[in-house]
Amino acid sequence: MTQTAIPFWFMRGGTSRGPYFLRSDLPEDLETLARVLVAAIGSGHPLNIDGIGGGNAVTTKVAMLSRSKDSNADIDYFFAQVGVEDGQVDFKPTCGNILSGVGPAAIEMGLVKPRGETTAIRIRAVNTGALIEAKVQTPGDNIRYDGVARIDGVPGRAAPVGLQFMGTVGGATGAFLPTGNRIDVFDDVEVTCMDVAMPMVIARAQDLGLTGYETVTELNDNKALFSRIETVRRLAGEAMGMGDVSKSVTPKFGLLAAPRAGGTIATRYFMPWTAHPTMAVTGAQCLASCVLTPGTVAEGLCSAPSESPATIVLEHPSGSIDVVVDFERDRRDITIRSAGLVRTARLLARGDVMIPPGVI
Template identity: 65%
Template structure:
């Protein structure tokens, strides 16, 4: 969506987005949401005034069953479509057969380079790139994330510790593209190999994670996160299908069917950084840039982390991923006049 088509005031904007999605009903039956947190996300685009970026990407996570909107996080999976959409909307002019779209994620300040195929000046959507958890194949979109440390907190380790005890569980609180609380699956009483549906049914697990998450949110400087989707939660287990490690990513009140682009960067960094709960999961040391294969419920996601170890610390220079996107629809969505009457 174009940011200019929507209310500037965030309270008014939230009411409009809740109406568009149909938040407040588990099926989003009075809106165009998909009845799950992965399908109630909104990207709002505008020309950027940043010296580097072409496009500003403002993200909103709309709740499914509650009439709530969270503007704190960003979303990498939705960001994949920003490059093609910006070209389609005329915000960026295609250049040759391949066009770089430079994106600023305004929620977090992250800068992202997207490489989009544009033969003949048109976005190409068909191709042979395959993503585990996504049906079919499509044209590849290469993403390179910069300035990902401390996306909405004070730094990569916002509590000042690489590992700490919270409510009797050893966890790492990290912020690389997405603030996360990361623990070992075994410590929370699961294997880490369960399906997303099986984990969603494990209410005792969510009670443990939420108790830890609420305390971690305070320690990370995020305040009361009771109604916020950040920090997210991640659990680690040893790889069992030839990958680097097995992960389960929580959004945070249900398990992601695959893995978030932003969360993948934080989890990969946890595996690489010394002194975290992720230390020891990798079978061998990885030189920088490290190419990690993260196993998730529907396959694997490859993440490339360019990092350095200054004075025994850990610094992420950039993160790269390959994703796909396709155009689904173009048109207008209608909002009831009592919610917002656009002049």
């Protein structure tokens, strides 16, 4: 039997990378699709040695694109998080870093035609229903990858990709505060459960015996920490109406501490079973919203801006990330209207990924 060749574009999006596919080139039913993605990535081995994954959760992500039937969008972006070693595929979350590459990939695939110096592309995140506008540099109707923008966690500089997120509140749970509370207590740990771009469980680092400034290696080596985080995360997931989350990467987990490098607040983000080397774009929006909301676990750790739009600078293990949040506040109530970030992306390779016989 012969292998099956599936065209793909291999791209770095923000601080993540992975294959971008045309949705029409992949199986429709999710069970078969999951088998194909596991084979393509090489899930089941810590190095993904029999696939094109990179042995880390930020390099086992997949984007699947198609022209949108939604009148408000140009492109539908369907995301999958493939497990590094467990052979599992999670279709529940989305990924904002991989989203950074969706605009350029859509042009590379011929789904969108460049329009002038900057091409604005409206993207619907299929997994969450959020709408995002991506602005891609296209001088001379060609995608520009080189430029002067720099993001922490990626070497060098590149052309900026502007992202404006809209309709991100309650995408997974239907509510800004899924438990109805600004602070809950699970396993004796105070947390804020929030759903903005990504459902998250957010705690103070000090409440878990940490400074909040630990390196990724120090965090990943702390097995007792991950056991505690998982206990809290599962209890919180139930309370957020997400059911049994033991096999889902959502809700994600975040830690907060007072800033120490000139930012608004120090953060650590978990995927959730390993620490993120930088910061997720979706998680950044949720953490920034937590900072702006009175009465959450962020209160007392930093000085939150009062005027909208506000730039929230999140310190992370590799530097920082800026989130510009447009919001409306009425006393202690807050409404998040949109959030904007600047990322970069680059096409790394393109061709066919080979799927072993018997998978499809």
